[in-house]
Amino acid sequence: MANLKDIKKRISSVKSTQQITKAMKMVAAARFRKAQAAIMAARPYAAKMQQVLASLALREDPAVHPLLQKHERRGRALVLVVSSDRGLCGGFNLNVAKSTAQLVTDNRDGFDSYELLVIGRKGREQLKMRGLIADKVYEDITADATYATAALIGQEVVEGYEQGRFDAVYLVYNAFYSAIRQEVSIDRLLPITPAEADDQTPPVQPLYEPARGEVLASILPKHVEVQIYRALLESAASEHGARMSAMDSSSKNAGEMIDNLTLQYNRVRQAVITTELVEIISGAASVQ
Structure with a gap:
């Protein structure tokens, strides 16, 4: 005894x-409110842009821009994994790593290989425990994610797809629903997925100003940047919510x-x- x-x-x-733990909860709660406000403000713009681009991909000839073209070969796919740099947030990073490992292992689209671009130190560690080595890791950017950071990552992704180094790009992150609910989401970022055709709605050919080439060359890469920025904000709000609950x-x-x-x-x-x-x-x- x-x-x-x-x-x-x-x-x-x-x-x-x-x-x-009480002090960490209070800090996480303060950061959570700020992150929640940021993602709520960014969602409408990102959702509308995704809707517009999906409609555009349905009506436009894929040959007009490389980001609309679907590569016939199934060579190498890029998986952009958004995690966190700090722990003590429950199963936040574990769930992202498990979903990424399942995506690579199942390989339903039949790619020859996958390249892993990981945002966050903890994501790299969790993937390594599952036998997956990250090809590139960005650290110390999740605490204060900015559009400029997302734009740099987006430019790298767009360049790789246009040059043919990647035949598809997937985005894996924790989607934010509430402080106690975060779910892993796997989105295909490139090629841009066309909207489903609706037989009841007649097709409408868009009008471009000043020219189709200039508009597409500007809006398509920006779409990739916006979606990456949204994923960073979703992940940040989910991280703080998960840490607060933990x-x-x-x-x-x-x-x-x-x-x-x-x-x-x-x-x-x-x-x-x-x-x-x-x-x-x-x-x-x-x-x-």
Whole structure:
């Protein structure tokens, strides 16, 4: 049986841990509100752009721009994985890594190989545990994701697809729904997926100003940048929500552990007091 000093030391240690988890929860909650506001503001624009580009891909000849062209070969696909640089956020990074590993292992589209471009240190570590080595890793950009950062990554992706180094590009990230709900989403970023044809709606040929080539050359790469930026914001809000939930659970578990240890401490102390009383009474009886 543990002595009183050991139990008291353990209670003090758990209380210190509880203070840390409570502080981390408060920090995550403050960052979560900011990240939530950012993704709610960015979603409408990203969704409308995706809708417009899907409609455009349905009506335009794929030959007018490389990003609309679907490569016939199934050589190498790029998987852009969005994770986090910090841990202590539950299964946030684990779920992304599992979905990525499943995508590569199942290989339903029949590609010869996959290239992994990972955003976040923890994503690389989780993938490595599953036997997948990241070809390129971007670190220290998830804490404060900006459109400029997303644009640089988007330019690299577009350049690789136009040059034929990649025959498809997939985006894997945690989609944000609420502070306690995040789900992994796998989107095909390139080639741009056309909208489904509707027989009831007659096709409308878009009018371009100043010229079709100039408009497509501007809007198609920007679409890729916007979708990557949206994924970064989705992932940031999901990360802070997951960390807030994880720290809340940790604080509750620490509280339960403190209660159990306190009960154990009182029982041991009572047993010690009882033993001392018995010894005193026995000693007095023997003297008489």
